[in-house]
Amino acid sequence: xxxxxxxxxxxxxxxxxxxxxxxxxxxxxxxxxxTLQSFQTDMKYSAKHKSTVSSNAASLLQAGAFFACFFVxxxxxxxxxxxxxxxxxxxxxxxxxxxxxxxxxLGAFYAGRTISGVGVGMATVIIxxxxxEMAPKQIRGALGSMFQFFFTLGVMxxxxxxxxxxxxxxxxxxxxxxxxxLQLVPGGLLGLGMLLTKESVRWLAxxxxxxxxxxxxxxxRGENTVETKEEFAxxxxxxxxxxxxxxxxxxxxxxxxANRFRVLIVxxxxxxxxxxxxxxxxxxxxxxxxxVGAGHQALLISGFFGVVKVVSCLFFLLFxxxxxxxxxxxxxxxxxMGTYMLIIAILTATHPPKAGVGLTSTAVxxxxxxxxxxxxxxxSWGPVSWLYMSEIFxxxxxxxxxxxxxxxxxxxxFVFSQITPHAVNNLGWRTFLMFAIFNWSLVxxxxxxxxxxxxxxxxxMEIVFNSTQAIDFEGVRKQVRQQITHDDKATVELxxx
Numbered sequence: 001x002x003x004x005x006x007x008x009x010x011x012x013x014x015x016x017x018x019x020x021x022x023x024x025x026x027x028x029x030x031x032x033x034x035t036l037q038s039f040q041t042d043m044k045y046s047a048k049h050k051s052t053v054s055s056n057a058a059s060l061l062q063a064g065a066f067f068a069c070f071f072v073x074x075x076x077x078x079x080x081x082x083x084x085x086x087x088x089x090x091x092x093x094x095x096x097x098x099x100x101x102x103x104x105x106l107g108a109f110y111a112g113r114t115i116s117g118v119g120v121g122m123a124t125v126i127i128x129x130x131x132x133e134m135a136p137k138q139i140r141g142a143l144g145s146m147f148q149f150f151f152t153l154g155v156m157x158x159x160x161x162x163x164x165x166x167x168x169x170x171x172x173x174x175x176x177x178x179x180x181x182l183q184l185v186p187g188g189l190l191g192l193g194m195l196l197t198k199e200s201v202r203w204l205a206x207x208x209x210x211x212x213x214x215x216x217x218x219x220x221r222g223e224n225t226v227e228t229k230e231e232f233a234x235x236x237x238x239x240x241x242x243x244x245x246x247x248x249x250x251x252x253x254x255x256x257x258a259n260r261f262r263v264l265i266v267x268x269x270x271x272x273x274x275x276x277x278x279x280x281x282x283x284x285x286x287x288x289x290x291x292v293g294a295g296h297q298a299l300l301i302s303g304f305f306g307v308v309k310v311v312s313c314l315f316f317l318l319f320x321x322x323x324x325x326x327x328x329x330x331x332x333x334x335x336x337m338g339t340y341m342l343i344i345a346i347l348t349a350t351h352p353p354k355a356g357v358g359l360t361s362t363a364v365x366x367x368x369x370x371x372x373x374x375x376x377x378x379x380s381w382g383p384v385s386w387l388y389m390s391e392i393f394x395x396x397x398x399x400x401x402x403x404x405x406x407x408x409x410x411x412x413x414f415v416f417s418q419i420t421p422h423a424v425n426n427l428g429w430r431t432f433l434m435f436a437i438f439n440w441s442l443v444x445x446x447x448x449x450x451x452x453x454x455x456x457x458x459x460x461m462e463i464v465f466n467s468t469q470a471i472d473f474e475g476v477r478k479q480v481r482q483q484i485t486h487d488d489k490a491t492v493e494l495x496x497x
Contacts, residue, residue, distance in 0.1 A: 005136065005222030012197050012220060013131045013143040016085060017150040018190040019123030022092060022183060023065075024154025026116055029179050030057050032162025039176040042102050043109060053106065055418075057113055062414040064095075064117020065124065069407035072122045073399045081130035081200040085123060089191030092119025096183045102173060116183075123190075125406045128390035129398055133200045134220050137457045141326070144387030145317035152313045152378055156306030202395050202458070205235050226484060231457070233479065235395075238459035242396045253397060258467035262397075265449060266389045266405030272442050273385045274412040276337055277435030278377040305374060312375035316383060325454035326384050331446040333380020338439030340373040341432045348429035381442075385409075391453055392461050 033039050034054050040046070045053055076084040095116030101108040128147055135143040161179045169175040198220060204213035217232050218224045254263055273279065321329065344366050351362035393401035423431045451464050461467075 028158030065121030068121030088122035132390035141321035145383035148383035313378035334442035341436035345432035
């Protein structure tokens with residue numbers, strides 16, 4: 001793999017993952033905005049309605065994202081990955097502008113949240129798909145993990161932005177409009193940046209546009225070598241085999257044993273992400289930190305909470321993902337997170353936090369466990385769930401499979417965002433015990449159901465999942481080499497003549 005190809009693959013994936021940054025930033029920023037008196041004054045609602053407004057703001061974004069997962073499939077199948085991402089960016093920016101409008105009440109803000117949710121939902125379906133289809137198999141794990149890395153960047157930025165405007169800006173409209181308006185910068189970069197990339201090789205090949213597909217593959221690999229030609233031949237052979245076996249079949253393909261198993265995996269995998277408890281900690285970090293004894297320092301500690309997520313996820317995608325693989329990342333991650341959650345439960349149960357005492361040694365120990373849990377999550381279930389979902393489906397079903405998985409993620413994200421604050425308030429330390437049990441259940445799930453995909457091409461997933469559509473890859477490579485040898489001989493004979 002050439003240096004130019006590596007650079008172009010990283011550039012393409014990093015650019016598209018700006019959509020993940022938007023997803024995280026938009027989700028994280030609203031919690032702090034709603035606590036600002038300036039926002040309450042401009043939007044004309046009282047303190048007693050704060051919890052309702054907070055719930056509606058989060059729920060409308062999630063609802064828009066959830067329903068977008070179902071209608072994005074036709075767009076990306078017809079328009080391609082690149083233009084669909086640009087469309088998602090445009091929709092998000094329209095929603096962002098609506099959120100900035102100051103009218104009598106919250107109507108425009110709510111409408112903007114819903115529309116931004118549609119854009120975010122579309123992006124979370126298309127970006128993992130586009131990344132997986134364009135990434136070289138040698139570094140697909142690292143590039144696929146960039147989705148979670150940019151998510152952690154978005155979370156961290158939102159934490160510090162909330163902290164900054166609350167501390168340094170006067171209570172005016174600027175205080176809440178600046179954090180929301182800044183979303184237009186990465187939103188615009190995402191859409192305009194798509195003009196500087198190439199369309200998905202596999203989408204072009206599936207549409208029969210083989211010359212464009214080959215040109216796209218040569219661009220993203222940075223060279224036109226025998227290996228590039230072999231890879232393209234495998235892609236085309238895989239698509240032809242799918243079309244031959246499943247001609248005229250649509251949704252019924254999902255019921256074939258290998259595909260049914262893959263659909264079940266992406267659904268359960270995304271439910272498992274929520275069962276780890278990390279999303280709940282991310283949404284309600286200040287509340288959770290207060291519950292374990294952080295006191296008035298909860299908001300500042302939440303800011304550093306975002307920093308450790310970014311650092312740990314970067315470490316994972318640079319040094320771990322292609323070494324330990326997908327299965328062991330999930331298995332070890334769930335075991336460690338369950339252990340941390342149990343320690344937090346024991347510490348909080350035996351040494352309950354007391355108001356006004358400040359950070360005790362027990363509270364520091366609990367906070368350390370929460371930080372370690374976040375770091376472990378971003379070296380396992382955080383990045384691997386998106387990576388695994390994007391790489392296991394055949395080309396014909398990839399749009400639908402990822403849409404199903406992403407819709408599951410948004411649905412259970414909503415469920416746990418509603419449950420967590422009540423669990424923390426009513427169950428106390430038992431909340432952490434509950435998540436410990438969930439995590440250890442995920443250890444068994446990872447051992448029995450997750451198949452290792454490290455180092456495999458997307459076409460080779462048919463072999464991994466025992467599909468009847470698996471092709472003879474060695475035979476395809478042999479044909480490519482024979483054709484190249486034949487062409488070289490013909491060229492030599494033509495020159496001699």
